[in-house]
Amino acid sequence: MPVSSFQPPVRTLMGPGPADVHPRILSALARPTIGHLDPAFVAMMDELKQLLRDAFRTRNALTMPISAPGSAGMETCFVNLVEPGDKVVVCINGVFGGRMKENVIRAGGTPVCVEDAWGDAVDPDKLDETLKLHPDAKLVAFVHAETSTGVASDVPTLVDIAHRHDCLTIVDAVTSLGGSPLEVDAWGADAVYAGSQKCLSCTPGLAPLTMNERALEKVRARQEPVRSWFLDLNLVLGYWSGSGKRAYHHTAPVNALYALHESLVMLHEEGIEQAWARHRRNHLALKAGLEALGLELMVKEADRLPQLNAVTIPGGIDDALLRKQLLDLYGLEIGAGLGPLAGRIWRIGLMGYSSRAQNVLLCIGALGTALKALGAGGDTGEALSRAQSVLSEV
Amino acid sequence: MPVSSFQPPVRTLMGPGPADVHPRILSALARPTIGHLDPAFVAMMDELKQLLRDAFRTRNALTMPISAPGSAGMETCFVNLVEPGDKVVVCINGVFGGRMKENVIRAGGTPVCVEDAWGDAVDPDKLDETLKLHPDAKLVAFVHAETSTGVASDVPTLVDIAHRHDCLTIVDAVTSLGGSPLEVDAWGADAVYAGSQKCLSCTPGLAPLTMNERALEKVRARQEPVRSWFLDLNLVLGYWSGSGKRAYHHTAPVNALYALHESLVMLHEEGIEQAWARHRRNHLALKAGLEALGLELMVKEADRLPQLNAVTIPGGIDDALLRKQLLDLYGLEIGAGLGPLAGRIWRIGLMGYSSRAQNVLLCIGALGTALKALGAGGDTGEALSRAQSVLSEV
Numbered sequence: 001m002p003v004s005s006f007q008p009p010v011r012t013l014m015g016p017g018p019a020d021v022h023p024r025i026l027s028a029l030a031r032p033t034i035g036h037l038d039p040a041f042v043a044m045m046d047e048l049k050q051l052l053r054d055a056f057r058t059r060n061a062l063t064m065p066i067s068a069p070g071s072a073g074m075e076t077c078f079v080n081l082v083e084p085g086d087k088v089v090v091c092i093n094g095v096f097g098g099r100m101k102e103n104v105i106r107a108g109g110t111p112v113c114v115e116d117a118w119g120d121a122v123d124p125d126k127l128d129e130t131l132k133l134h135p136d137a138k139l140v141a142f143v144h145a146e147t148s149t150g151v152a153s154d155v156p157t158l159v160d161i162a163h164r165h166d167c168l169t170i171v172d173a174v175t176s177l178g179g180s181p182l183e184v185d186a187w188g189a190d191a192v193y194a195g196s197q198k199c200l201s202c203t204p205g206l207a208p209l210t211m212n213e214r215a216l217e218k219v220r221a222r223q224e225p226v227r228s229w230f231l232d233l234n235l236v237l238g239y240w241s242g243s244g245k246r247a248y249h250h251t252a253p254v255n256a257l258y259a260l261h262e263s264l265v266m267l268h269e270e271g272i273e274q275a276w277a278r279h280r281r282n283h284l285a286l287k288a289g290l291e292a293l294g295l296e297l298m299v300k301e302a303d304r305l306p307q308l309n310a311v312t313i314p315g316g317i318d319d320a321l322l323r324k325q326l327l328d329l330y331g332l333e334i335g336a337g338l339g340p341l342a343g344r345i346w347r348i349g350l351m352g353y354s355s356r357a358q359n360v361l362l363c364i365g366a367l368g369t370a371l372k373a374l375g376a377g378g379d380t381g382e383a384l385s386r387a388q389s390v391l392s393e394v
Numbered sequence: 395m396p397v398s399s400f401q402p403p404v405r406t407l408m409g410p411g412p413a414d415v416h417p418r419i420l421s422a423l424a425r426p427t428i429g430h431l432d433p434a435f436v437a438m439m440d441e442l443k444q445l446l447r448d449a450f451r452t453r454n455a456l457t458m459p460i461s462a463p464g465s466a467g468m469e470t471c472f473v474n475l476v477e478p479g480d481k482v483v484v485c486i487n488g489v490f491g492g493r494m495k496e497n498v499i500r501a502g503g504t505p506v507c508v509e510d511a512w513g514d515a516v517d518p519d520k521l522d523e524t525l526k527l528h529p530d531a532k533l534v535a536f537v538h539a540e541t542s543t544g545v546a547s548d549v550p551t552l553v554d555i556a557h558r559h560d561c562l563t564i565v566d567a568v569t570s571l572g573g574s575p576l577e578v579d580a581w582g583a584d585a586v587y588a589g590s591q592k593c594l595s596c597t598p599g600l601a602p603l604t605m606n607e608r609a610l611e612k613v614r615a616r617q618e619p620v621r622s623w624f625l626d627l628n629l630v631l632g633y634w635s636g637s638g639k640r641a642y643h644h645t646a647p648v649n650a651l652y653a654l655h656e657s658l659v660m661l662h663e664e665g666i667e668q669a670w671a672r673h674r675r676n677h678l679a680l681k682a683g684l685e686a687l688g689l690e691l692m693v694k695e696a697d698r699l700p701q702l703n704a705v706t707i708p709g710g711i712d713d714a715l716l717r718k719q720l721l722d723l724y725g726l727e728i729g730a731g732l733g734p735l736a737g738r739i740w741r742i743g744l745m746g747y748s749s750r751a752q753n754v755l756l757c758i759g760a761l762g763t764a765l766k767a768l769g770a771g772g773d774t775g776e777a778l779s780r781a782q783s784v785l786s787e788v
Contacts, residue, residue: 251411
């Protein structure tokens, strides 16, 4: 085997994640490694926790990144909050709700599922009905922004229903954090996890997490030890806790944390409300262009995520071939559909640093040109002008 | 809170890890992020698996990095191989053996401990006796290179004993991989995990792992699902498996994998036996210098790890103060003792890129000078000369 350094091609990442990583963040990643107990590193960790609190809009003391990808953030919530025998209501309207159900089973709990179609938001009435039938349920789990479908669910309403039935809530905010309004404290969400590689535009590999006191009380009151040593918050907190000496738990991914810190500094500089507005503006511009090309968004308007656009693939278009063309000709990555939506939708991400005017135009231009070559689509020039009109509105 | 980019101080990392990261590896880390299903990335993954096989000296098909730190590598072995009720013999001669015991409990198994003093190697006779008393044991777990004490245990002998008693073996090679001889296939070790941040000199955050077919059969034959979704090898393999379409499991830490690939390319270029010899040479040079300063290595010669040197702290020396001086004056990090060895030893790492002649001299010069200021130690000039003599022998 000939062996040489890997030189990745330069892509524009407009799939479901990872999103494009800002050069400032890549540069932070490459700064010199220091020890995970170095006083300079520990001071950075404290600042990072505060920046994460600002991004989650919470004052929760327990706010920190888990040293593994978003999926491990999900597992941290379930493995700590679910005790064997606990009944957990899981709302499923896409891939990640299904994964939550698996997590409940692995943690020894009993899942009760509330199912909605892939492409629809979680139905609050169904959740309420289910909780009435299961008064012994301890937890309710759902996804804020379903990455598999581009659907936003109504977090404050779902949290209120759960709380009325004395349930704690676990909320997946992997794709929402930094891209669309998320108000952990104002909405009362109890345990919320996210990922570094979506709207924060950091590299993949870390899972920001926050839990309020009520959730943490359930963790502390467990009868059985947490089924994971690595993700046991009782231990992880010894390293991340704010006061005094840090207890060694595992070797923190030092450079990845530099990068997450830098991405949060950039979010702080932009302002989180401005970041939400930017994601919304670019989404509306993309939508205007796609519609001018005759393409349709699958999700109904009220439930659409600005950062992830599910586009119905027109009849007669070879999904895989078209995505391969975009990648080969323009280095442009858009996402495929998953599960029942495979071959039926494209997932076009406008997340973090990928949510930029030039990416909106590139995507419309590339899709328009590729469709035209197949005798489909519409007037690409007109589509670009419509997108530009939206971008020009302030 | 004033918020700005984090600029880490430049350190020389001679503690128990992370070790210094080579500039080539930091540079690889900062290359443009691409998608985790990008054909270019998938080709890199295949090369990375082969390079890892070479480093582990194995032909195991299941050889890949887990997307989380070494501690998660440990958990991957236990959570997959231990079924509830399984009896597991755990050899404990330091922190990481103790952690293995915790992992057995979390996975629902019953640990049986073979204890040796911190600073001694695992005693093969004790293991044999214990297995005679527990003929129903399914697994034997031990640490090859105890990072908390600097002790190497005799892997092939321990594996042979385990196999004679029909047990599979789990071996912690976090600190050994790349630094001292490790022969996974020749020694018959069944499941072996490591970390990226020690003798591979990559950034912390990934856990290389290898398992032979016999171990994998036990995973496949499980009656109960693995207690972790994130670390369930049945699922992880769907993404990392060599053939056909990769199933989405989690978003791989793309840039961290660039860095691991680069570190393995560098190991390939050097040659693994040459890397082992380098670690040994620098260890002998450090030893010569430390002994000239009147310092003693805690571990007896036959069991010493070249990459991690446990040095007995002379009476009357303030451990924390001296380490702080080295950090403040020279940016030099050496490690503290853990558990019963806190305040009694320093742990001086010569791992990966940190295992260099200039680091040997820096450490001897800095320690000699600091001790002299306290009226302790020996002739620093002489100590440096003795180290240089060893470095000059080829």
